[in-house]
Amino acid sequence: MVLAIAAERTGGPEVLRVRDLPLPEPGAGEALVRHRAIGVNFIDTYFRNGLYPWPVERDLVLGSEAAGVIEALGPGVDDLEVGQRVAYTIPNGAYAEARVLEARHLVPLPDAISDEVAAAAMLKGLTARYLLHDTHPVQKGDTVLFHAAAGGVGLIAGQWLASMGVQAIGTAGGPEKCALARAHGYAHVIDYRSEDFVARVREITGARGVSATYDSVGRDTYPGSLEVLQTFGHFISFGQSSGPASGFSLADLARGSLSATRPVLFHYTDNRAWLLKAADDLFAMIGSGKIRIAINQRFPLADAAEAHRALEARKTTGSTVLIP
Numbered sequence: 001m002v003l004a005i006a007a008e009r010t011g012g013p014e015v016l017r018v019r020d021l022p023l024p025e026p027g028a029g030e031a032l033v034r035h036r037a038i039g040v041n042f043i044d045t046y047f048r049n050g051l052y053p054w055p056v057e058r059d060l061v062l063g064s065e066a067a068g069v070i071e072a073l074g075p076g077v078d079d080l081e082v083g084q085r086v087a088y089t090i091p092n093g094a095y096a097e098a099r100v101l102e103a104r105h106l107v108p109l110p111d112a113i114s115d116e117v118a119a120a121a122m123l124k125g126l127t128a129r130y131l132l133h134d135t136h137p138v139q140k141g142d143t144v145l146f147h148a149a150a151g152g153v154g155l156i157a158g159q160w161l162a163s164m165g166v167q168a169i170g171t172a173g174g175p176e177k178c179a180l181a182r183a184h185g186y187a188h189v190i191d192y193r194s195e196d197f198v199a200r201v202r203e204i205t206g207a208r209g210v211s212a213t214y215d216s217v218g219r220d221t222y223p224g225s226l227e228v229l230q231t232f233g234h235f236i237s238f239g240q241s242s243g244p245a246s247g248f249s250l251a252d253l254a255r256g257s258l259s260a261t262r263p264v265l266f267h268y269t270d271n272r273a274w275l276l277k278a279a280d281d282l283f284a285m286i287g288s289g290k291i292r293i294a295i296n297q298r299f300p301l302a303d304a305a306e307a308h309r310a311l312e313a314r315k316t317t318g319s320t321v322l323i324p
């Protein structure tokens with residue numbers, strides 16, 4: 001049996017319960033991983049509150065990112081070893097002391113990457129990687145807008161953009177978060193709780209606008225995120241921390257021959273070659289010191305509900321990890 005955090009139904013953080021759950025033997029192509037650190041992500045709240053469809057018939061163990069050690073391997077896994085340190089990101093199942101999952105999702109960890117850093121960076125760092133290199137490949141000299149710049153994905157993206165010579169404009173709620181984002185690569189940070197970010201972006205860019213907007217806030221930032229785009233600009237909607245954006249119409253894109261996309265990390269990570277290459281890039285960025293992973297909140301695994309309360313109340317910055 002292992003301690004896990006499971007929810008019987010959708011709801012607020014109170015539906016998260018500490019449970020003892022059986023741990024199966026790994027089957028063909030599977031691995032049993034003993035977790036050392038588990039990442040907390042906004043997507044966990046979407047599954048918990050029912051915004052995303054409940055993916056199982058029974059109780060749902062949340063958590064989409066973790067690092068640990070391989071304790072057992074099922075038949076047919078040739079490229080991994082028992083005792084190896086690994087990390088992964090797949091939807092759900094990570095809020096547990098240990099679990100069984102398909103081995104194809106596991107990435108071996110270099111010595112330079114600690115368990116906590118890996119658990120804090122797999123989902124968020126690979127998201128920054130695909131957003132900036134795959135969904136909308138940025139070029140040196142570009143100016144882009146990245147919302148929620150002081151968050152988990154935001155702090156990693158700011159550093160990655162700066163390392164590529166991109167002028168990143170961030171948004172964040174409150175002066176402390178703005179200062180933190182500035183210290184993580186953003187050239188300008190707008191406090192979108194007290195300032196009109198559309199007017200400020202126009203001011204910063206000399207009315208030209210940005211070539212891309214990376215928007216994970218949704219309701220509160222749409223349609224301003226489209227308004228600040230220059231001709232041929234790209235609107236990348238990758239989350240909805242404030243609630244789903246409504247009212248989007250294709251006709252909105254005609255203003256500047258704009259394009260819009262709604263990408264999802266797991267469509268990229270499903271390709272193992274991409275996963276290994278992108279993780280390699282991420283670990284190299286961390287190992288070289290170009291990206292520092294800010295683990296600004298740690299909770300015992302049993303207190304996962306507290307972590308959700310903090311995340312949803314906008315009280316966190318950077319990454320949050322649960323320690324089993």
Ligand SMILES: NC(=O)c1ccc[n+]([C@@H]2O[C@H](COP(=O)([O-])OP(=O)(O)OC[C@H]3O[C@@H](n4cnc5c(N)ncnc54)[C@H](OP(=O)(O)O)[C@@H]3O)[C@@H](O)[C@H]2O)c1
Nearest residue numbers: 041042151152153172173216238239240241242264265314
């Ligand atoms: N599509 C994908 O592949 C993918 C992958 C990873 C993450 N995401 C999305 O990226 C976003 C960031 O994820 P994360 O885990 O790193 O979270 P996070 O950015 O650390 O936390 C969310 C942040 O959103 C901001 N926010 C704005 N309005 C909010 C509201 N009404 N309620 C709560 N927060 C609000 C808050 O920052 P301020 O206080 O500064 O406003 C908050 O700290 C999430 O929307 C997530 O779903 C998408």
